[in-house]
Amino acid sequence: MPDPNEERLKYLFNASAIEVPKAEEGQKRKFKGTAYAGGRVDGHWYWGRSGVVFDLDGIEIDKPTALLEEHFGSSRIGVVQAVDTSGKIDVSGDFLTNAKAQEIVQDSDDGFPFQMSMMIDPGSIEEVSQGKTVTVNGQLFEGPITIFRQNRIREFTICSTGADRNTSIKAFSGKANPNPTKEDTNVTELEQAQAKIKELEGQVNTLTEQNKQFAAAKREAEITALSKDLGKEFSAEDITEMKNLDESAFAFSAKHLRQFSATQPQKPTLPDYLTKHQAQGGQNQFNAGQPQSIADLAKARK
Known part of the structure; x- marks a missing residue:
């Protein structure tokens, strides 16, 4: 009623x-x-x-x-x-x-x-x-x-x-x-359309921000899982680089890091060529020419 x-x-x-x-x-x-x-x-x-x-x-x-x-x-x-x-x-x-x-x-x-x-x-x-x-x-x-x-x-x-x-x-x-006049009606319809556009833009902005937050949280979890699998604690610089990689580049890098770690069970930490430190002379033949960082792996894929 x-x-x-x-x-x-x-x-x-x-x-x-x-x-x-x-x-x-x-x-x-x-x-x-x-x-x-x-x-x-x-x-x-x-x-x-x-x-x-x-x-x-x-x-x-x-x-x-x-x-x-x-x-x-x-x-x-x-x-x-x-x-x-x-x-x-x-x-x-x-x-x-x-x-x-x-x-x-x-x-x-x-x-x-x-x-x-x-x-x-x-x-x-x-x-x-x-x-x-x-x-x-x-x-x-x-x-x-x-x-x-x-x-x-x-x-x-x-x-x-x-x-x-x-x-x-x-x-x-x-x-x-x-x-x-008809102009009154047209103005009203224009104002309604503009209000609707503004409302939809607000919804898009909200969804975009939520998507960014979700992607950031997902990448944090992926980095944590990778660190655990490799038995290595990444430096702040490594973490920043990994956060800036796009989805495909990160997936490629993580896959090859895990593969390399699996072939070297005697080494609980990442090989030298995956760190930021250059080998000082006497590089063994295995390390020679290998990528030196996560970013290099991503570049090598391209």
Whole structure:
């Protein structure tokens, strides 16, 4: 069963800034604003950046309608007295005289940039696919796009700019776009492709690093095994050379080292020609011309 709060958040939409005109003598403080400009609204956490359009044909809005703070039903701050749905949704009304409403009025007078938001309840939802077009509110829109039909506005609310930024993943951020173009869709697709490429590059880098670590550990184990088989402790220089050999060169060198060791059981250590020390004169005939190091063995293979 879906989370009721999550379901509710799917239908909350931020609109443009709300205006709070200066007080007129003997009158309640008033407000006015455009709750919806009539075009494409994009950037929603649930409906995606392809956007949503609210069909104003037959829309139902209670008169009067409650004005809340941050969508909390217990925080009543005003009443929407008039609504104009001719191509957009313009609203106006009065603030209440309670402490919370007066606090918002005072903050607005001090320059705080409040925004208007609304909760819209669609009777049906139409998905327009890529390459298709649809006319809504006298405007032509290209898919992909989502159309809300048979709508009802259940509430209007005032949100602080800071709160909106902190919860932007749960609500629309930004104004409606009255002039949708195919370029908007292309940009969205490009951004999605770039994000996917970046994600895949990160995965490749991670796998590459893991492969390097595995290869290094494997070579360490192979060197240890070779040292044990030969009965010799390699010098740090020998170990460094062996680590730098590619897979085939190391395998070739290790194979011949083991073969040579097997033919000389009387010698528990490696022959002189496999060390870094040159024989000092009187080299026996067996040693003459033999490779002098692990690296020489690898070179001899080439």
